[in-house]
Amino acid sequence: xxxxxxxxxxxxxxxxxxxxxxxxxxxxxGAVGLGAAAATLGIAYxxxxxxxxxxxxxxxxxxxxxxxxxxxxxxxSATILTIYGVSRHP
Numbered sequence: 365x366x367x368x369x370x371x372x373x374x375x376x377x378x379x380x381x382x383x384x385x386x387x388x389x390x391x392x393x394g395a396v397g398l399g400a401a402a403a404t405l406g407i408a409y410x411x412x413x414x415x416x417x418x419x420x421x422x423x424x425x426x427x428x429x430x431x432x433x434x435x436x437x438x439x440x441s442a443t444i445l446t447i448y449g450v451s452r453h454p
Contacts, residue, residue: 376418383411385404409441 385412390400416433417423423430 365373372418376414380411380414383407398449401429402445405441405445408439412437448454 387404390403390407395403413434416437417430422433
């Protein structure tokens with residue numbers, strides 16, 4: 365098991381599985397509202413960042429390329445949260 369965790373990809377995979385479980389647990393308990401949505405999107409953002417940096421191997425990419433993808437991911441997450449927040453308060 366220790367050799368399994370020495371690989372960056374395996375550690376990333378394990379974190380993604382744990383984050384998926386956390387998201388499922390949060391929503392399965394019936395958590396609703398803007399706070400639950402923000403927590404879910406925060407976990408989704410972290411998962412997206414892990415995929416971008418590790419599975420797409422952009423941790424070795426130039427800084428400008430990583431920044432473009434980070435800003436894009438943050439903008440999409442903020443837009444979804446904003447739309448959700450606005451739609452809940454007509």
